[in-house]
Amino acid sequence: MTPYDAVLCDFDGVLRQFDHAAQAAIEARYGLPVMKTAFAPDLMTPAVLGTITAAEWAEALAVALGGDERARQAVADFADVPFWVDEDVRALLAKAQERVPVILVTNAMDTLEEHLDRLGLAYFADDVVSSAQVGVAKPDRRIYEIAAERAGAAPERCLFVDDRLENVEAARALGMTGVHYRGVADLAAVL
Numbered sequence: 001m002t003p004y005d006a007v008l009c010d011f012d013g014v015l016r017q018f019d020h021a022a023q024a025a026i027e028a029r030y031g032l033p034v035m036k037t038a039f040a041p042d043l044m045t046p047a048v049l050g051t052i053t054a055a056e057w058a059e060a061l062a063v064a065l066g067g068d069e070r071a072r073q074a075v076a077d078f079a080d081v082p083f084w085v086d087e088d089v090r091a092l093l094a095k096a097q098e099r100v101p102v103i104l105v106t107n108a109m110d111t112l113e114e115h116l117d118r119l120g121l122a123y124f125a126d127d128v129v130s131s132a133q134v135g136v137a138k139p140d141r142r143i144y145e146i147a148a149e150r151a152g153a154a155p156e157r158c159l160f161v162d163d164r165l166e167n168v169e170a171a172r173a174l175g176m177t178g179v180h181y182r183g184v185a186d187l188a189a190v191l
Contacts, residue, residue, distance in 0.1 A: 004159040004177065006151030007096045007191070008144070009125075011106035013163035014181045015089050016119065019082045026081070030074040032065045038078065040064075047109045050132035054109040085119050088184040094124075096191050101126035105147045105160070107137045127151070138162070139170035148176075161187055 009015060027034050037043065038061050047057035058075050065071035093102050104125045106112065112130045116122050129147045131137035136146070148155045160171035161179045168178035179190050 002099050004100055005153035005157035006100050006148065006159070007093065007102045008105045008129075008147045008151065008158050008160045008171070008176070009093060009102060010138075010162040010164075010167065010181070011104050011108065011112075014161055014187075015086060015093070015104070015121075016083055016115070017086050022081045023078065026074055026077045029077075030070055032071060032074050034061075034065065034074055034078050037061060037064050045137070048107040048131045048137045049135055050110060054111045057109060083115075083119075085121065086184065089187060090121075090124070092184070092187050092191050097126065101151045101153075103147050103151050104128045105138065105143060105162075107131040138164070138167040141170060141174055144171050144174050144176065159190060161190075 012018070023035055043057060043060055043064060046052040047054060052060070058079060062072045062075045065074060096102055102125050104127075106128070108130045110132050112128070112132065113122070116124075116128070127150045129143060129150060131143060134143060134146055136142040138144075144155065144160065148158050151158065156175035158176045159179065160168065160176045161181050162168050162171070163181045165180050168180045172178040177190070179186055181187060
C-alpha cells in the first residue's frame with residue numbers, strides 16, 4: 001500500500017528557485033529594502049489573495065519604496081530576477097506522480113500560469129491550487145482542504161511539502177504528513 005494518496009507540494013522555494021544573489025544585488029545597487037518591503041503582509045496579502053494584480057502589487061511596491069524613478073527601476077529589476085525549476089525536485093515529483101496525484105499548492109499572484117508555462121510546467125502537476133484563484137492563502141486551513149479535495153484524498157492521506165515551517169505545521173494540524181523542505185534530500189527521504 002502507498003503511504004500517501006496524494007502529494008501536495010509548494011511551488012516557490014521547492015520546485016521553483018530564485019536567484020537570491022541577484023535579489024540581494026538589487027537591494028545593494030539601489031539602497032532600498034526591496035525584499036522586506038515586497039513581502040510585507042500589507043503589500044503581499046492582497047496580491048496572493050487575488051484582490052489586486054501583480055502589476056498593481058508592483059506599483060504599490062514602487063510607491064512604498066519612495067515612488068521615484070529609482071524605486072520603479074528597482075521594482076522592475078526585482079521582477080526580472082531569474083528563476084528556474086529544480087530538476088531534482090521535478091524528477092522526484094514525477095516519480096511520485098506515477099502512483100498518486102501531485103498537486104501544487106502555492107501562495108501566488110495572477111501571473112502563476114504564465115510562469116508555469118515559461119518553465120515548461122503548464123501541464124506538469126495534476127492540478128494547481130493557487131491562492132490568487134481560490135481566495136485563501138497558506139497557512140489558512142481551507143487551502144489545504146481544497147487541495148486534498150482536488151486530489152480526491154482525505155487530508156490524513158496527503159503528504160504536504162513546503163519550505164515554510166508555519167505552512168507545514170498548518171498542514172499537520174489538519175492531519176496531513178508535513179515535510180519542512182530545506183533541500184532535495186528532505187523530499188527524497190519521504191518519497
